[in-house]
Amino acid sequence: MASKPTHLEPSELGTREYWDNLYTTELTNHAHDPTDTGTVWFDDSDAERKVIEYLEDLGLSPATTSFLDLGTGNGSLLFGLCDGGWSGRMLGVDYSRRSVEFARRIARSRGERPLPRRDSSSSSNNTNSAPAEEEKEEVDEVEFLEHDILKTPPSALLSGAQSQGWDVVLDKGTFDAISLSSETDPASGRRASESYKARILPLVREGGLFLVTSCNWTEEELRGWFVGVKEKEEEEEDERTRRWRFEEVGKVEYPSFSFGGAKGQTISSLCFRKARNNAS
Numbered sequence: 001m002a003s004k005p006t007h008l009e010p011s012e013l014g015t016r017e018y019w020d021n022l023y024t025t026e027l028t029n030h031a032h033d034p035t036d037t038g039t040v041w042f043d044d045s046d047a048e049r050k051v052i053e054y055l056e057d058l059g060l061s062p063a064t065t066s067f068l069d070l071g072t073g074n075g076s077l078l079f080g081l082c083d084g085g086w087s088g089r090m091l092g093v094d095y096s097r098r099s100v101e102f103a104r105r106i107a108r109s110r111g112e113r114p115l116p117r118r119d120s121s122s123s124s125n126n127t128n129s130a131p132a133e134e135e136k137e138e139v140d141e142v143e144f145l146e147h148d149i150l151k152t153p154p155s156a157l158l159s160g161a162q163s164q165g166w167d168v169v170l171d172k173g174t175f176d177a178i179s180l181s182s183e184t185d186p187a188s189g190r191r192a193s194e195s196y197k198a199r200i201l202p203l204v205r206e207g208g209l210f211l212v213t214s215c216n217w218t219e220e221e222l223r224g225w226f227v228g229v230k231e232k233e234e235e236e237e238d239e240r241t242r243r244w245r246f247e248e249v250g251k252v253e254y255p256s257f258s259f260g261g262a263k264g265q266t267i268s269s270l271c272f273r274k275a276r277n278n279a280s
């Protein structure tokens, strides 16, 4: 079993203030130029397209699969899924109020153009359909909510058809940001990254997927965080969390490089499935 990786040096990217400032700037830029939808993290590795292609190859239903995007930023990954024809429920959450405002604003501006559709039976040959209806549908296509993954109980994101969890929970760069936080739990002294797995497990339904993309952690380290960790803090978790585990399903392929005899890649995306922990 892989051991828990060592911690990263805290940085400003681990603070809410940093992200609020960034999204305030991005809101201003977007107001001046609506085509400017802000930073897409790991764009240089084409991560968003590769993650979406990876999901397309899993044989999930584009019409019904529900997606929860943790630390959604500008919502770009969810909008990318919409553009690819995925039409199940989508929710993006972020602890930065300005991020949520930004993502909602982009959703509204997207609503001003026609919907892309995958399902030809619902694709509109109907020239009578009112533009206002299409706008409304697009605006509602993705929801955004202010939510602190570490401080707000997971139950706040579990309701209706998702009361038992989401089909797919996405994280692109959020565990990275959380790993850079200097915050510690006052009682245990543990770093924020150490509570992350216990926070997200309840958000995934049994058999559902968690797909994490990181530039700060290697594949092996991600395995250590999400599969391998079996230490004291897990024993202390409540009964509900202890019954579950993540098992690795696969990974997104990125170009690798060699340097000084060592092989590496700049980012890693690993996909895990939530399974029952028979051992407990």
Ligand SMILES: C[S@@+](CC[C@H](N)C(=O)[O-])C[C@H]1O[C@@H](n2cnc3c(N)ncnc32)[C@H](O)[C@@H]1O
Pocket (backbone or CB within 6 Å): 019, 039, 040, 041, 070, 071, 072, 073, 074, 075, 076, 077, 093, 094, 095, 096, 099, 147, 148, 149, 150, 151, 171, 172, 173, 174, 176, 177, 178
């Ligand atoms: C590197 S950005 C990634 C944004 C987006 N996922 C993307 O790929 O473009 C990290 C995001 O995580 C959010 N974040 C960090 N800590 C969080 C927390 N505890 N709860 C919710 N969101 C958080 C930040 O506000 C920021 O939007």
